[in-house]
Amino acid sequence: MTENGVVCQRGKVLTADTMNPNVKKVEYAVRGPIVQRAVQIENELKEGVKKPFSEVIRANIGDAHAMGQRPITFFRQVVALCSYSKLLEDDTFPEDAKNRARRILQACNGGSIGAYSASQGIECVRQDVARYIERRDGGITCNPDNIYLCTGASDGIVTILKLLVSGEGRTRTGVMIPIPQYPLYSAALAELGAIQVSYYLDEERCWALDVSELRRALVAAQQHCSPRTLCVINPGNPTGQVQSRQCIEDVIRFAAEEHLFLMADEVYQDNVYAEDCQFHSFKKVLFEMGPEYSNIVELVSFHSTSKCYMGECGFRGGYMEVINMDPEVKAQLTKMVSVRLCPPVPGQALLDLVVNPPQRDEPSYSTFIEERAANLRDLAMKARLAQEAFNRIPGITCNPVQGAMYCFPRISLPERAVAEAKEMGQAPDMFYCMKLLEETGICLVPGSGFGQMDGTYHFRMTILPPTDKLKIVLDKVKEFHQSFTQHYS
Incomplete structure (x- = not known):
């Protein structure tokens, strides 16, 4: 826009003041500040910045395949056939997958x-x-x-x-x-x-x-x-x-x-x-x-x-x-x-x-049943592993993981840590999880992002990482919690 040949400055139509105020109230802890910082740290590691760890382990979200869970073969075969129908002429695909496609x-x-x-x-x-x-x-x-x-x-x-x-x-x-x-x-x-x-x-x-x-x-x-x-x-x-x-x-x-x-x-x-x-x-x-x-x-x-x-x-x-x-x-x-x-x-x-998965009389049935059982068996084992490991750490208690893909342990935080978090304008478990990320590369979500009883503190951790990586996560959380408690006590 010009006036007498001079370009006039004008503000944006859509600003923080003019946008839908309800949108500004939206919070989504699963991909909130902790995860944003985790992305920054991953980029820093790629750029050669020295950290006390070599990778960020994201245990913040129930993204099974990102954590290494294997897809079900039959599902992917049929989706592939549907996506590219010329594969229906390929003899490497079982007939029941072709029929379904x-x-x-x-x-x-x-x-x-x-x-x-x-x-x-x-x-x-x-x-x-x-x-x-x-x-x-x-x-x-x-x-x-x-x-x-x-x-x-x-x-x-x-x-x-x-x-x-x-x-x-x-x-x-x-x-x-x-x-x-x-x-x-x-x-x-x-x-x-x-x-x-x-x-x-x-x-x-x-x-x-x-x-x-x-x-x-x-x-x-x-x-x-x-x-x-x-x-x-x-x-x-x-x-x-x-x-x-x-x-x-x-x-x-x-x-x-x-x-x-x-x-x-x-x-x-x-x-x-x-x-x-x-x-x-x-x-x-x-x-x-x-x-x-x-x-x-x-x-x-x-x-x-x-x-x-x-x-x-x-x-x-x-x-x-x-x-x-x-x-x-x-x-x-x-x-x-x-x-x-x-x-x-x-x-x-x-x-x-x-x-409508493969039926008993179809060629893909046995592989499907084996893969399904293996995934569920693996998750059940990791659920037990996580809850037992957390309950061995002084200052952490974890209810049995009866189902789903997460544990939600309760953590005891020293009064000094709670006070410092409040001085920084952070929820105490956000303060804890951010320090955990910075010191260990473990990305968890603070319980305050899910809601909790006043005066209690938690974090959510998915049980999805591969067993060897999950054990590393649990060991690092144990070491961190002990050093954090000692420091703030």
């Missing part, structure tokens, strides 16, 4: 996974998801029209929250989430301007969910918002607990009594390690409780290709099943997903393989 391609527009699909997802994939849920839940009927494929479970969760949030002031939607929680929830609620209603898991009882705590949180929240939604993560992230069937029944009764919309995040349903634990889906328990509950409780459950034995995070595949959703709201949900055209079609193809 042909079926998926026939369901795609133009016979290509590069084409858009229906917004709700490819019909045959949704049918396979429905049959999978029926097998998992002992024959309880699943309608494919209630299945929505999504870009990982995260996309589905945020979509449902968008439907739920409304009102102003004391009528603003309150969403009950567990503390500790997966930061997707707090981040999405901040972005949507919803009210976070925290209920605390009981660390003394292996992160159990107690209905009396749900009621306390609900009653307190009713003074300033309208709690309408209850979110449960099972198996738990970051806490690794597996809720009992009785607990799930209690939660469903509570949701029915208090007229709450129920969201069940079940993406770790195959990751159960403790011998006395078993995964129970919310849907199965709901329907086994009888029509007085199954006819009225509004439930959405989520699953993903990103975790379990698959670990295919990058494909961004997932689904949600809606139960008892108002037909007019369901129409609005369908409209919302249509605005985004469709989920990634390669992710839909992969999801189809997860819910």
Whole structure:
């Protein structure tokens, strides 16, 4: 812009002052300041900067393949065949993989996974998801029209929250989430301007969910918002607990009594390690409780290709099943997903393989079963290794890792360290984790990023690194914690 031939300066249209204020409230600890510093340190190491370690070990995120978990052969074969159909002429691929690829391609527009699909997802994939849920839940009927494929479970969760949030002031939607929680929830609620209603898991009882705590949180929240939604993560992230069937029944009764919309995040349903634990889906328990509950409780459950034995995070595949959703709201949900055209079609193809893997009479079956069992066995072993190692360190305690992919140890911090952290404007466990990163190259996430009881400090560590590297991580954490405690004591 010029005036009398002179260029006039003007400010940006979009600034920190003019942008959406809710976005500035969003925090996501899993890829927060610790990880940003880890990236800087990795670059410094490449540039030859001397450190007391030779590599950064990222134990901050549940990215299985980045940590060395091997892909399932059948899944990758079929996706490769779908991506490049000329490989269907290659005799090195087993016939069942070719047949599966042909079926998926026939369901795609133009016979290509590069084409858009229906917004709700490819019909045959949704049918396979429905049959999978029926097998998992002992024959309880699943309608494919209630299945929505999504870009990982995260996309589905945020979509449902968008439907739920409304009102102003004391009528603003309150969403009950567990503390500790997966930061997707707090981040999405901040972005949507919803009210976070925290209920605390009981660390003394292996992160159990107690209905009396749900009621306390609900009653307190009713003074300033309208709690309408209850979110449960099972198996738990970051806490690794597996809720009992009785607990799930209690939660469903509570949701029915208090007229709450129920969201069940079940993406770790195959990751159960403790011998006395078993995964129970919310849907199965709901329907086994009888029509007085199954006819009225509004439930959405989520699953993903990103975790379990698959670990295919990058494909961004997932689904949600809606139960008892108002037909007019369901129409609005369908409209919302249509605005985004469709989920990634390669992710839909992969999801189809997860819910419909090789069968006993097919050539890929034995390899699939062996690889699946090996991945889950390896994770179970590393879960035990981590919890036992942490419990041998004075000043650290760790509940049993019953499921999922993380442990969430509690750390005792000297008062001097807490005081110094506060002087620096940092949460004490952020202070601890940052020093751990700088001195050892181990990247963990402070418990404050997930929420925790006041006066307690934790960190989340994934159990995904290869066993030899995991042992190095555990040894370094032990040495660091001892020296940190001695220094600040």
